[in-house]
Amino acid sequence: MTGIIDVGGGQRDVYGSGVLDRCLDEKIEFDYLLGISAGTANLFTYAAGQRGRTRRFYLDYAFRKEYMSVGNIIKHGHFLNLDYVYDVLSNENGEDPFDFDTFFRYDGKGVIACTGAETGRQIYFDKSVITRNNLTAFKASCALPLICGGYTVNGRFCFDGGVTNPIPVEKAFEDGCDKVVVILTTPVSEPKTSSKYKHVGSVIRRKYPKIAECLETRCEDYNGAVQKLLAYEREGRALVIAPDSLCGMKTLTRDREKLEALYNKGYNDAVKIIDFIKD
Secondary structure, three states: OEEEEEOOOHHHHHHHHHHHHHHHHOOOOOOEEEEEOHHHHHHHHHHOOOOOHHHHHHHOHHHOOOOEOHHHHHHHOOOEOHHHHHHHOOOOOOOOOOOHHHHHOOOOEEEEEEEEOOOOOEEEEEHHHOEOOEOHHHHHHOOOEOOEOOEEEOOEEEEEOOOOOOOOHHHHHHOOOOEEEEEOOOOOOOOOOOOHHHHHHHHHOOOOHHHHHHHHOHHHHHHHHHHHHHHHHHOOOEEEEOOOOOOOOOOOOOOHHHHHHHHHHHHHHOHHHHHHHHO
16 A cells, blocks of 8 residues: 655645645546645645645735734634635635545545644544545644634544644555655755744743644654655655755745745656655
């Protein structure tokens, strides 16, 4: 069984959007999808066969004040309004609807990674939590602490799936994958060193102590996971698709030229997948 993981990364995951549009163009099929954060929407939109849809969200809709803005903080309490993204725009009567019917026909395994707010542990939801006009699991998977509020899925209050276990390739192997493509949105040669995670953790520690603990070690956890992933790649069990540079992009960057450049990198880099799945 061949799987693919998209680890997300906010606006940087326009790179993953490019990778998956290339997969649709090349008619590359995967038996298993594991989405984290923005990677969930990328992968499940790929499963719905909607080429170019996620690209529009990164390059067009993200520039709207309803999507992310200081005004959202005043109106909704958070900078990023995921209800606008996954309800207003994405429902069947929305401006750019998710193709629920085609998605429901996808017969592979689909997994959504979130982080339990109380436990700080990764929670995996099956694709069956996605029902018509209900993309709450998408919201939970990419709900960054402070930037967004958390969401409840199957009675579990959750935040972004990448808060802990940022590259869960072992989960894919445990679920039966022999080979796994992993989309990263940071160059493998650039270890994470940002102190922003620790800052966020200090702010939310009283309310969500377990999430704060995860954020304290987020960079170290990610860097260690990359090294394990590269070892799997050397064994031929994994293929890493990652940009050689971020074109100046950060998590919430809104710059069409940079976004377009990173999308194109993803589209071009995806050619590596063709040989990997044939071997």
